[in-house]
Amino acid sequence: MHPPMSRLVFLALSLELALPAAAAAEEKLQVVTTIETFADFARRVGGDEVEVQSLSHGYQDPHFVEAKPNLMVILNRADLLVRVGLDLEIGWLPPLVVGSRNPRIQRGQRGDLDLSTVLEPLDIPTTKVDRSQGDIHPLGNPHYWLPPVNAVRCARGIRDQLAELRPERKAYFDEQFRKFVDNLKTAATRWEAMARPLSGLKIVTYHKSWSYVSRWLHLVEVGYIEDRPGISPSPAHLAQLIQTMRIQGVRVIIVESFYNRSIAENVAEKAGAKVVAAPSDVGATPAIKTYFDLVDAFLKGVLDVVT
């Protein structure tokens, strides 16, 4: 009853080649993203050509999403998987992609889009690293999607991949992308005004995960609560950090809203600073429904503490 293996493989190949063209006429492209911010980009750029779902929620730590089997079901139907890359999802995504049995989104296929390839990562180690420094990212810092310039690059990467999967709708994706860019440019005036008082602000963050935001807003990162990712900070490190914060007059500690804030609160109290539970992804709170909400909420959160 079952065709032999070689024929199945052949069938898979021919299906893979035939599917996008055959399905193009009426069905929506199924886009699955690993984070909610990318889902917002994909909805904006894909418009009514796409149906979008995110595997993780903005209130989850994107490093430690549980590889729940229902996520394989979502991936099984995907035409395009949009991921952050730089090993951010390495702890949970690979077994889901294999388990999805979806040839279209396997690594290297046209349905696999790693958005870290459309921009230049920061914090790429220049010397040999090992895990004595904690669970670091050897390929560079993957927390790149918040600054508007990177948002444009990500949306552009999605537009190009959608156009490749559905070439006859390329003009539509271009138009949608243009709308997004124009909306961003409108918001840019507001964001620039909000960001002005933050320029040069000295901050401490939970992890070294805000490099792109710091570069955008000209924040000065003075230290980190958890200096070695994934390893509980030592009392000596915290004592030194408090000392440094006092000397330098650091008033703000930025912690992603999904982390536990007890240590940061403790440090803040001793150093005379305040903790910002900062949203880092769309969906971090129910009110943050879009990328625009996310940037507004982030800037407002920091401004509230500073002013």
Add this chain to the structure above:
Amino acid sequence: MRTIDALALALAALSVPARAQDAGVPSGTEPSLAEQIEAAAGVTTPPGPATVVPPSPTPRGFQSFNPDLSVIVDATAGYGNRPSYSTAGDDPVLKGGSSDRPAGFTLQELEVAFQAVVDPFFRADVFLTIPNLEGLEIEEAVITTTSLPAGFQVRAGVFRSAFGRQNGQHLHLQDFTRRPLINEAFLGVDGLRAPGLQISWLFPTPFFLQLSAEAFSVPRPDDTGHLTSFGGGKSTDLTYTTELKVFAPLGDAVSLYGGLNAAFGKSTYPRDGASTSVEGVDLYLKYKPPNVAGGYFSLAWTTEYFLRQVQPLTAEESVAHDGGLYSQLVLQLARQWFLGVRQDFLGLPESSLQPRVERTSLSVTFVFSEFARLRLYGERETSRTTGPPESSNPASFAAYFQLEVGIGAHGAHPF
């Protein structure tokens, strides 16, 4: 302390200018954000995806076609007042035996893993283990298809069967130093692991439902004096299994994962070649909030029940039944602390096939990092034959310290 403060001051003073430069304090000539956005958007659509990527001056990581390589080491020390009822292949084996009390150190297991994508159609995962410094074993060497259509997947090679929850897991995924009793009692000392073929199918349902069928050539057990479910009969007799797995996410924090399993083969005992079947049901319930903002507490409850039938070879004999169960609860009490408690039963229902064994285990695990943990494990075990004649052994106790570390790039594990 004063030296440290002075050092901190010096360090802080040194690091500020460097970091300020790093963050790039505005030079005054920076284009506006809207201009930067426009520049990043590009005026026209580039013709191909290659032009999207800005030329990168830095090398994008170390490129290599070597497979991901990792090593997991379990260094274990312990003490027992007498040998326990049976020993699984990856249990710690200490020096000493029936006359001496087992005590001392062992390298419970060394696992070496090689994992990589083969080509657009396959991936391969090879796990070699050396348990207790004795002999190199192929824990798994499995080829998995990645490109079959219609939700099918085929695995071939040597692999652990999908039968039940813990049979498929390697030692370092266990929450206790020793595996549950039913694993070795019903599926073999190394669990159900043999050369074979698996075909599985993901149902096109809106929820996760997966059916798999496997065939194995189970090697004949070394010790045929004990009841082993499979590996008996002719050397050409295969062992067949089928598994149905279903997953229900009950909100963000609660997950329910269940399985129904059956395996059929030939036993070596009480008669070589007796048809044997094992049916199993497993349930895994996990509570883990989607983030740790409100604390680190999580909970995982696992239960499996196996029931075995050994068919008679002659008309005078009747079908022999026996069963076994374990139930375990693992609590995460703090960021780095886990507490586990497990109860094992063999002989549910009681039968002539094997004694009634009960084991209570407790484990306390301290996690240094993702890659290192220290576990303290203790167990109390009693066994009694249901006769005739009925006899019971005094309780045995054992305690172990297990230090487990992993180096290298080890592939992520399924839920």
